[in-house]
Amino acid sequence: MKYSEMKEAAEKSQARVNLTPEFYQFKQNGDGFTGRLKSFSEVQSGLTEGTYLQYMFETDDGLIKCAFGKATDKEIGALIALGRVYNVEYHGKEKITGGRSVNKFKIYEIDEGLLPKSGKDEKVPF
Numbered sequence: 001m002k003y004s005e006m007k008e009a010a011e012k013s014q015a016r017v018n019l020t021p022e023f024y025q026f027k028q029n030g031d032g033f034t035g036r037l038k039s040f041s042e043v044q045s046g047l048t049e050g051t052y053l054q055y056m057f058e059t060d061d062g063l064i065k066c067a068f069g070k071a072t073d074k075e076i077g078a079l080i081a082l083g084r085v086y087n088v089e090y091h092g093k094e095k096i097t098g099g100r101s102v103n104k105f106k107i108y109e110i111d112e113g114l115l116p117k118s119g120k121d122e123k124v125p126f
Contacts, residue, residue: 021056021063026090026103034087034110035059037080043067053077057086071102085110 001009010016024033035057043054053073056065066088068076080086091104 018062021065022061024064024066026066026105029090029092032087032089033057033059033064034085035064036085037082038063039082040080057088068105068107069103072105072107076107079109080107085112 007016026032038056038058040053040055042051044051050070052067052070054065054067056063068088087108087110089106089108091106093101094104095101
C-alpha cells in the first residue's frame with residue numbers, strides 16, 4: 001500500500017491520531033481541564049532568564065500543552081507522574097513580594113482504581 005493510500009484508509013477508519021498538541025491558556029478563574037499526563041519538558045523562558053516546565057495532557061478534546069509556572073512546578077514536581085489522570089483548575093494570580101505575581105492552581109490526581117466500573121469495557125461473564 002502506498003503512503004497516500006495509507007493516509008486515506010486511516011482517515012476513513014479513524015485510525016490516525018493527531019500528535020500535535022494545542023496550547024491551553026488559563027485566562028480566568030475556573031478555567032481548566034481533565035486529562036492524562038503524557039509528557040513534560042523543560043523550556044527556556046523568553047521573558048525571564050529561567051526555565052519552567054511545559055506539560056502535555058491527553059484530554060477528551062485531544063492533546064494539549066500548558067505551563068503552570070515555576071512556583072507550581074516546584075510544588076507539584078515530586079508528586080506528579082506520567083500516565084496518571086489529573087484535573088487542573090486555575091484560580092487566578094496571587095501577588096507576592098516585589099510586585100510580582102504567581103499563577104494559582106488546584107491540581108487533583110484522579111485515582112482510576114477507586115472509580116466505579118462503567119460496564120463499557122467489562123467482559124460478559126458467559
